[in-house]
Amino acid sequence: MARVLVVDDDPRLVKVVAGLLRRRGHQVEAAPNGESARLVLRRGGVDIALLDINLPDIDGLSLVDQLRDGGNTTPLILLTVRGEPHEQALGLRLGADDYVAKPFEPEVLLARIQAVLRRSATPTAGRTDDTRGALLDIPPVRVDLAARQVFRDGTVVRLAPMEYALLEFLATNRGRAISKEELMLHVWGTSQGVSRTLTEHVSRLRRKLGEDVIVTVTGFGYLIPAAPESSAATTP
Known part of the structure; x- marks a missing residue:
C-alpha cells in the first residue's frame, strides 16, 4: 500500500483516480494546484505523486523543475494530454519518472504507478x-x-x-x-x-x-x- 498524491484541478478526474487507487488499497491525498502540492510534498510521507501538467497556478513542468532543483526526489508521474510530445519530453528531461497520456486506461495507469513504486523501493531486477x-x-x-x-x-x-x-x-x-x-x-x-x-x-x-x-x-x-x-x- 502506498500514499499517493493526485495533483489536478479537475475534481471529476481526481474522484475517478482516487477511487481506482483506493480499490487497490492505496491511500490518496488530492491537491488542486501546484502550491498545495508543494506544501504536501514538503511535509513528506508521499510515496508517489501524479501531476497534471496544466495546473491553474503554476505550470506542472515548472513545478517538476523546482521540486528536483530543491532536492525533492519523490517519484513523479506526469499526466499529460495526448498529442503533446514536446511537453512529455521536457517533463522527463526536468526530472519526472514517467508520464501517462490522457485519456488513459485504468490498468495502464496502475501498471505505471506500480513500476515506479517498485523501482523506488527495491533493488533493480537482475542484480546478482x-x-x-x-x-x-x-x-x-x-x-x-x-x-x-x-x-x-x-x-x-x-x-x-x-x-x-x-x-x-x-x-x-x-x-x-x-x-x-x-x-x-x-x-x-x-x-x-x-x-x-x-x-x-x-x-x-x-x-x-x-x-x-x-x-x-x-x-x-x-x-x-x-x-x-x-x-x-x-x-x-
Whole structure:
C-alpha cells in the first residue's frame, strides 16, 4: 500500500483516480494546484505523486523543475494530454519518472504507478548475489549498491528513483550491451510505449554523471563498458 498524491484541478478526474487507487488499497491525498502540492510534498510521507501538467497556478513542468532543483526526489508521474510530445519530453528531461497520456486506461495507469513504486523501493531486477553490497567503480562515478547512492568525484549525486534503477541495472550488467526493450521491461515493467522515457532518462544520467559513462549501441540499446580487472566491483 502506498500514499499517493493526485495533483489536478479537475475534481471529476481526481474522484475517478482516487477511487481506482483506493480499490487497490492505496491511500490518496488530492491537491488542486501546484502550491498545495508543494506544501504536501514538503511535509513528506508521499510515496508517489501524479501531476497534471496544466495546473491553474503554476505550470506542472515548472513545478517538476523546482521540486528536483530543491532536492525533492519523490517519484513523479506526469499526466499529460495526448498529442503533446514536446511537453512529455521536457517533463522527463526536468526530472519526472514517467508520464501517462490522457485519456488513459485504468490498468495502464496502475501498471505505471506500480513500476515506479517498485523501482523506488527495491533493488533493480537482475542484480546478482555477488554484487549485493558492492561498490561499483565507473570512474569518475562510484555506485554504492547497499546504500543506493551514487557519487561523482566523491560528491553525492542526487538521482530520481528511476534514474537510479536504470543506472544500477546497467552497472550490474556492465560489459553487456542491453537492448532498449530489455531496459524498459526491467526498469519500467513494460517494453511498450516508453521509449521516450528511456531516452530522456539516459540523457539526464549523462548530464549528471558525464557523457562517457553510458555508451549508446547504435540501433540496439546502451552499455556501460566492462571494468578493467583492477577496478572491478569490490565489497566495502
